[in-house]
Amino acid sequence: MTFDAFADFRMNGHNVIITGGAQNIGAGIARTLSGAGAKVMIADLNGDMARDTAAAIQKLTGNDCRGITCDVTSLDDIDAVVEQAVKAFGGISTLVNNVGWGGRHEDPMAVTEEAFIASYKLNTISAYRMSMACLPHLLKAKNATITNSGSMSSAAPAYDILAYGTAKAALNQMMVSVAHMLAKKVRVNNVLIGTVMTAGYADAGIDPEMQERLSHPDNLTGRPGAPEDVANAMLWLCSPASAWVSGQTINVHGGGNVVRLFGK
Numbered sequence: 621m622t623f624d625a626f627a628d629f630r631m632n633g634h635n636v637i638i639t640g641g642a643q644n645i646g647a648g649i650a651r652t653l654s655g656a657g658a659k660v661m662i663a664d665l666n667g668d669m670a671r672d673t674a675a676a677i678q679k680l681t682g683n684d685c686r687g688i689t690c691d692v693t694s695l696d697d698i699d700a701v702v703e704q705a706v707k708a709f710g711g712i713s714t715l716v717n718n719v720g721w722g723g724r725h726e727d728p729m730a731v732t733e734e735a736f737i738a739s740y741k742l743n744t745i746s747a748y749r750m751s752m753a754c755l756p757h758l759l760k761a762k763n764a765t766i767t768n769s770g771s772m773s774s775a776a777p778a779y780d781i782l783a784y785g786t787a788k789a790a791l792n793q794m795m796v797s798v799a800h801m802l803a804k805k806v807r808v809n810n811v812l813i814g815t816v817m818t819a820g821y822a823d824a825g826i827d828p829e830m831q832e833r834l835s836h837p838d839n840l841t842g843r844p845g846a847p848e849d850v851a852n853a854m855l856w857l858c859s860p861a862s863a864w865v866s867g868q869t870i871n872v873h874g875g876g877n878v879v880r881l882f883g884k
Contacts, residue, residue, distance in 0.1 A: 636712075665692075791810070
């Protein structure tokens, strides 16, 4: 019998909920986890797109993949997603809190209180609520994990998306605390994502000129990210391959900007 170095990366027998998985990075994560053998429930505000994406992934991987409408700021919607996932798959072993969004501020010195609160509800509180709703089922599962899509804007100055970056910074602290709270029971990790070129950037108010600049970053790899770059990191953290990893915040951002002591 030959040694299979990829055995621990396989997700056979795992039941996944991924929020915000209908498109962009979330769809890439859903496709990768499904391709690794997991059953996947895509929960997204755009339910029709979630179902279409799930159908396409199931056709591609041959594994059970479903879509459901979910507003993650609604407790009723969260409870419905958990109920449907358990009904469909028999349990939940894996949660990916991927949903998140933040537009640019026209005037970063005049961000409203409402904007901060709305961003906190979407990017921070929703991950906690979904995690706690899944927890009774995660506690029954093997290799139970919660993995969160964070943002490099949570760890670097980002005044033009101040409400978003602030909420994502809160997510980092909150979920590391949850990792300690659930020690020895559920592994919890964050992925701080850098610039990944998706259609979502246009929706966030980044004009074509800025998108062109982001497409040619001065980072250690020399390119922006693709959804599969994030998805592969997520696969490692969700799978038994990372069984000794919890409470960590991991950068997936092309290595960050090149630092030159004496300039170019």
